[in-house]
Amino acid sequence: MERRHKYFETVSHAVLSAFDALRRGFDVILVCNAANAFVLPLLRAARIPVAINVDGIERRRRKWNLLGRTVYSIGESLSAFFADRIVADAQVIADYYRERHRTEAIVIPYGSEFPQESDTDVLQRLGLTARNYILYVSRFEPENNPLEVVEAYEKLDKAPPLIMVGEGLYAKDLVRNLRRHESESIKFPGALYGADYRTLQRNALLYIQATEVGGTHPAMIEAMGSGGLVLAHNTPENREVGGDAVRYFDLRPIENLSGTVRECLAGTVDLEELRKRGRDQAGSRYQWEEVTKSYENLFAELAR
Secondary structure: OOOOOOOOHHHHHHHHHHHHHHOOOOOOEEEEOHHHHHHHHHHHHOOOOEEEEOOOOHHHOOOOOHHHHHHHHHHHHHHHHHOOEEEEOOHHHHHHHHHHHOOOEEEOOOOOOOOOOOOOOHHHHOOOOOOOOEEEEOOOOHHHOHHHHHHHHOOOOOOOOEEEEOOOOOOHHHHHHHHOOOOOOEEEEEOOOHHHHHHHHHHOOEEEEOOOOOOOOHHHHHHHHOOOOEEEEOOHHHHHHHHHHOEEEOOOOOHHHHHHHHHHHOOOOOHHHHHHHHHHHHHHHOOHHHHHHHHHHHHHHHHO
16 A cells, blocks of 8 residues: 655555566566666566656755655665666756766656647636736745745735745645735645646746756746746756746845846846747757657667
8 A cells, every 4th residue: 555655655656566567567667756766676687678767856855854865865876777778857967867876868858738728717716817927836845945936026016916836745834834925916726737727827927937956847848838938946957948038046045036027027028039939949849749759769779
């Protein structure tokens, strides 16, 4: 039985999945996240070709204690030693594995294509109007900096509403702190998916990507692909994704983010040009069809 807990849920699911895979006779197995790398010796002993998508450099996340960081560090080493192929979702992550673990990773990012569809009524339900709100989308965890975004927003005068989309299942103290800031201007609609989520992305005036750990963040490329204007935390991973289509900010002090938002609201930035660049960047580099082909080629190579 799986254990729903920050430290056990992923582990228990990986163990059960690995034993289930052993009896099914798969040609190739894909493991996701370096925390699950401890199943690699078992799969390797069964002589099943295996690739692992290591995700970001997870041990740097502030939510983990010493035990969690140690598990991820060991997972990185197991990935480098036992996997037939390591998959990174950004070149920055591939470079990290080359420099730290002396192993090559292939880069396969995420996709960002938006279907042609009508907007839902989510704007009306939240009391919003198109191009007149600021959007944040992420799990509420310390390294995603939701509280810093809220505090930076509160330093603005007469700004459009801030919509904080996400949940924090394993960060209850952080969620309680966030909820203290809830007001008519700062809304917490929870986690939204599907057409409601895409409607919010398409119609946002600004989208804030405040993550400091990870590779290619799906929400960021989805914001770019939707034609949204992205303001992103100044990290190598975000710069790799955004290029010159994104405005960047440093989070400390938080006045840097406040100032970047203020410049965009004041009309000193060509918002439409940045939106066009973002859409073009996402369309040329982050298409699901190309991502799928890359995985198909990888699995075919391993199966041979």
